[in-house]
Amino acid sequence: MFVKTVLTAALLQTTSLVLAQDFVPLASQSFTYTNLPYQADANDGERGRQSGYNICNSTTENQHSLCQTAIINSVDDFCLWGAPEPNSLIGDTEGEAVAWCTKPGHGTRVMPAGTITGLTFVKTPDYIQVTGLINQANINIAADDSGGEMDPHGADQRGNPLGGLLFTNAWGGGMVQAVEWHNFMGEGAFCLKACDPSRPNAAHYCEHIFDRIGCWYNAPASYAEGVFESCQGESQDFPGIYTGTDGVVSTYTQPPEHLGPITTMPYLPKLPATSQCSQYSSSELFAGAPAAPTPVAGNSHGSTRAAAANSSQRTATGNAAALNRPSSSSSASPTGSPNAGMMGASVGNAGFVVGAFGVLAAALF
Numbered sequence: 001m002f003v004k005t006v007l008t009a010a011l012l013q014t015t016s017l018v019l020a021q022d023f024v025p026l027a028s029q030s031f032t033y034t035n036l037p038y039q040a041d042a043n044d045g046e047r048g049r050q051s052g053y054n055i056c057n058s059t060t061e062n063q064h065s066l067c068q069t070a071i072i073n074s075v076d077d078f079c080l081w082g083a084p085e086p087n088s089l090i091g092d093t094e095g096e097a098v099a100w101c102t103k104p105g106h107g108t109r110v111m112p113a114g115t116i117t118g119l120t121f122v123k124t125p126d127y128i129q130v131t132g133l134i135n136q137a138n139i140n141i142a143a144d145d146s147g148g149e150m151d152p153h154g155a156d157q158r159g160n161p162l163g164g165l166l167f168t169n170a171w172g173g174g175m176v177q178a179v180e181w182h183n184f185m186g187e188g189a190f191c192l193k194a195c196d197p198s199r200p201n202a203a204h205y206c207e208h209i210f211d212r213i214g215c216w217y218n219a220p221a222s223y224a225e226g227v228f229e230s231c232q233g234e235s236q237d238f239p240g241i242y243t244g245t246d247g248v249v250s251t252y253t254q255p256p257e258h259l260g261p262i263t264t265m266p267y268l269p270k271l272p273a274t275s276q277c278s279q280y281s282s283s284e285l286f287a288g289a290p291a292a293p294t295p296v297a298g299n300s301h302g303s304t305r306a307a308a309a310n311s312s313q314r315t316a317t318g319n320a321a322a323l324n325r326p327s328s329s330s331s332a333s334p335t336g337s338p339n340a341g342m343m344g345a346s347v348g349n350a351g352f353v354v355g356a357f358g359v360l361a362a363a364l365f
């Protein structure tokens with residue numbers, strides 16, 4: 001839920017109670033894909049009105065679309081939450097995020113060619129998930145933004161974005177609302193997980209309270225450059241739950257932002273096994289993508305990568321999307337403090353939090 005407002009969370013919750021007596025949290029509402037309201041969030045309040053709309057069709061399908069109904073169907077058909085205007089920070093625009101999809105047909109913006117440079121779609125017994133690497137400036141996220149989390153919660157329970165909905169046909173029975181989901185964007189990486197509402201632990205797999213520890217901890221996967229694959233897989237451990245070498249199961253507690261950057265983690269997440277992977281090329285998956293826009297100065301594809309690998313450029317906002325990925329794929333040591341390889345040489349006061357994925361990116365390029 002991106003707790004930039006930890007200190008005011010209690011106040012906001014109070015506000016939302018006062019908001020409207022009939023206020024219902026977004027994640028407590030059911031929507032039917034073929035009968036969506038113009039806006040899922042009809043409320044007003046601290047954060048104003050929903051900025052976009054949920055009825056998305058051929059008239060709303062253009063690169064200025066404010067469609068806030070996202071889709072995650074398959075390896076070549078999904079959307080991520082990006083910003084409406086270029087060069088935005090997730091922390092500033094999470095409430096107004098719009099859907100950017102890999103292909104036309106959903107009434108949304110379409111990711112330009114070359115936006116996604118590596119991706120794994122996985123279907124497990126409990127969720128579907130897409131993870132990978134992205135030229136985030138192509139979907140209007142500032143190239144050097146360490147990013148944050150979007151999900152249907154938020155301190156005021158109106159969702160980020162407000163009224164944002166997610167549907168999939170991957171579970172059969174037509175388009176089904178993924179009530180619980182989370183999408184981390186930033187630092188050149190993305191992860192979107194949609195949890196099957198018919199399964200018992202949807203809210204745990206799509207946990208929304210670990211918004212400062214990024215993709216690697218919330219959606220452990222390979223995040224491999226140049227790999228485009230669709231797999232079956234086992235479900236991960238619940239985000240924040242880990243088993244030590246001694247077999248003891250522990251729950252991580254994320255420190256509040258006012259205590260400063262997260263500089264150490266007590267564990268590395270277990271990488272869940274995948275199987276039956278089908279490999280693709282980028283052009284097979286994204287044939288319908290429009291040409292990339294002319295790069296804005298400081299916002300080109302190249303600088304996205306450079307920025308992701310450049311920890312000195314990042315600020316310690318505490319909303320890193322892709323942090324703490326081990327620099328080697330080998331067995332994570334589940335206890336003890338993070339090793340030097342994960343922390344990199346020059347984390348500075350950006351700390352371990354925002355440095356680790358950059359270390360990996362540097363190794364890859």
Ligand SMILES: *[C@@H]1O[C@H](CO)[C@@H](O)[C@H](O)[C@H]1NC(C)=O
Pocket residue numbers: 038053054055056057058059060
């Ligand atoms: C298309 O979507 C727009 C925006 O939500 C809506 O105003 C319009 O009524 C829709 N058109 C149809 C034919 O459903």
Ligand SMILES: *[C@@H]1O[C@H](CO)[C@@H](O)[C@H](O)[C@H]1NC(C)=O
Pocket residue numbers: 306307310312313
């Ligand atoms: C990294 O950031 C520093 C400080 O902003 C800058 O001087 C340097 O050129 C950057 N390097 C890359 C590869 O972007």
